[in-house]
Amino acid sequence: MKPxxxxxxxxxxxxxxxxxxxxxxxxxxxAAGKDNQGTVTxxxxxxxxxxxxxxxxxxxxxxxxxxxxAARALLDTGNISEARSALTAxxxxxxxxxRIMPYMTVVDDIKDARQNxxxxxxxSFKENLLPVYASLDELQIYxxxxxxxxxxxxxxxxKNVQAGDRQQAVVALKEAGDDIALxxxxxxxxxxxxxxxxxxxxxxxxxxxxxxxxxxxxxxxGSVVSVVDEVVESGQG
Numbered sequence: 001m002k003p004x005x006x007x008x009x010x011x012x013x014x015x016x017x018x019x020x021x022x023x024x025x026x027x028x029x030x031a032a033g034k035d036n037q038g039t040v041t042x043x044x045x046x047x048x049x050x051x052x053x054x055x056x057x058x059x060x061x062x063x064x065x066x067x068x069x070a071a072r073a074l075l076d077t078g079n080i081s082e083a084r085s086a087l088t089a090x091x092x093x094x095x096x097x098x099r100i101m102p103y104m105t106v107v108d109d110i111k112d113a114r115q116n117x118x119x120x121x122x123x124s125f126k127e128n129l130l131p132v133y134a135s136l137d138e139l140q141i142y143x144x145x146x147x148x149x150x151x152x153x154x155x156x157x158x159k160n161v162q163a164g165d166r167q168q169a170v171v172a173l174k175e176a177g178d179d180i181a182l183x184x185x186x187x188x189x190x191x192x193x194x195x196x197x198x199x200x201x202x203x204x205x206x207x208x209x210x211x212x213x214x215x216x217x218x219x220x221x222g223s224v225v226s227v228v229d230e231v232v233e234s235g236q237g
Contacts, residue, residue: 057104060097061187061224067093068192068221071199075214084203087217091196094189103142106135108190110154110177117166117173125161129154139184146183150176188223195220 071086098105109132116125132154140147153176160169180186199216202209 057101057184057187060101064090064093064097064187064189064192065221065224068196068217068224071196072214072217072221075210075217078210080203080208080210083213084200087196087200087203087213090220091193091200094187094192094196097187098189101138103135103139103184104187105190106132106139106150107177107180107186108188109135110173110180113157114170114173114177117161117170120166122161122166129158139180143184146179150179153179191223192220195223 067086067090071083071090074083074086109128113125113128113132116122116128133151136147136151136154139150153172157169157172157176160166160172195216199213199220202212202216
């Protein structure tokens with residue numbers, strides 16, 4: 001089943017509307033250190049049922065970079081009050097991406113499930129598989145073959161756990177996450193949320209720790225820039 005272009009355009013419009021209402025300019029191409037001169041052939045990626053979604057995903061990542069860089073600039077000037085507002089806007093925008101394109105969170109969900117197994121927490125592992133399957137249902141609309149492969153690997157991990165082989169289950173989940181990261185546009189919105197939450201926490205202390213907040217923000221920004229750059233360089237964005 002192929003979604004129509006109007007649905008894609010509507011999702012992008014919602015993302016841009018969110019960016020505008022938070023007061024952060026959507027000019028993320030420059031924020032990522034890229035220019036607009038390159039020509040990219042998105043249609044080369046045949047596994048995408050509609051390659052327009054790839055561009056929407058990359059544009060979303062670039063807009064998220066803009067939000068994070070605005071927050072970093074305010075921290076650099078020591079404007080803690082405005083930095084808090086910008087960080088909150090960054091979290092809200094990352095959350096909006098996750099809500100509008102739920103499949104983008106599937107790699108984070110798989111990592112959580114893997115960590116459960118590493119920590120021998122099988123009960124939480126089973127619970128964390130629920131959002132994985134929900135994200136795969138969404139992913140199947142855009143990249144059906146990738147979703148099908150990943151679903152088989154997640155099923156294999158479940159069977160390994162049932163057989164008492166947690167180590168092999170961890171391997172299967174790693175392969176599942178790698179497959180998605182290699183063939184789709186993945187934005188680490190959950191990771192960004194955690195880092196920005198940490199930055200806000202340090203700024204809310206009686207003596208705000210701007211240095212710690214900057215480090216958390218740098219980790220968040222670095223994770224998004226690396227993903228967007230990788231996609232652009234590989235010809236998807």
